[in-house]
Amino acid sequence: MKILISSCVYGNNVRWNGSNRAFEDIHAWAIDNNIELVPVCPENELFGTPRSPIKLEQVGDKGIVGWMAGKDVYRKLLDKAFEITSRHHDAVGFIGIAGSPSCSVSVGVKNLGSTIKAPMHQQSLFPTTEINSMRTELNRDMFLKRVRKYENRRLS
Numbered sequence: 001m002k003i004l005i006s007s008c009v010y011g012n013n014v015r016w017n018g019s020n021r022a023f024e025d026i027h028a029w030a031i032d033n034n035i036e037l038v039p040v041c042p043e044n045e046l047f048g049t050p051r052s053p054i055k056l057e058q059v060g061d062k063g064i065v066g067w068m069a070g071k072d073v074y075r076k077l078l079d080k081a082f083e084i085t086s087r088h089h090d091a092v093g094f095i096g097i098a099g100s101p102s103c104s105v106s107v108g109v110k111n112l113g114s115t116i117k118a119p120m121h122q123q124s125l126f127p128t129t130e131i132n133s134m135r136t137e138l139n140r141d142m143f144l145k146r147v148r149k150y151e152n153r154r155l156s
């Protein structure tokens with residue numbers, strides 16, 4: 001099974017400041033469960049690394065804006081996430097990371113009064129989670145059940 005994972009969590013230095021958020025245990029989990037982890041980073045594909053950080057904001061009638069060095073890049077993030085998930089049409093899951101305007105299950109938006117799913121989760125047809133939820137065996141097993149169920153449905 002192929003599962004997409006935020007490239008910075010996989011261990012690649014693709015965060016806006018050139019750092020990573022590696023979570024080494026995820027590699028052993030993947031090997032144990034015959035899973036191919038595929039690192040993806042929408043922001044690095046769009047803007048390279050290093051780059052300016054992105055902040056989401058609700059702006060009147062414009063809706064949600066993704067500010068990056070004074071420019072709105074939110075539409076680009078949505079389109080790139082769609083392109084990535086379409087490119088990996090055989091993937092059965094995505095593991096993101098909290099606090100990211102692109103890869104978080106629940107990201108804050110200034111002036112909105114609530115959180116939203118970041119583009120990678122909005123555009124994924126398969127089950128998604130965040131790396132923080134993969135730190136316990138119980139949660140890892142629950143995610144595995146979800147992706148196996150998705151895969152079985154897809155193959156039937």
Ligand code: SF4
Pocket residue numbers: 005006007008009014015016040041042043044097100102103
């Ligand atoms: S866009 Fe996603 S994969 Fe790329 S650095 Fe940000 S959180 Fe990591």
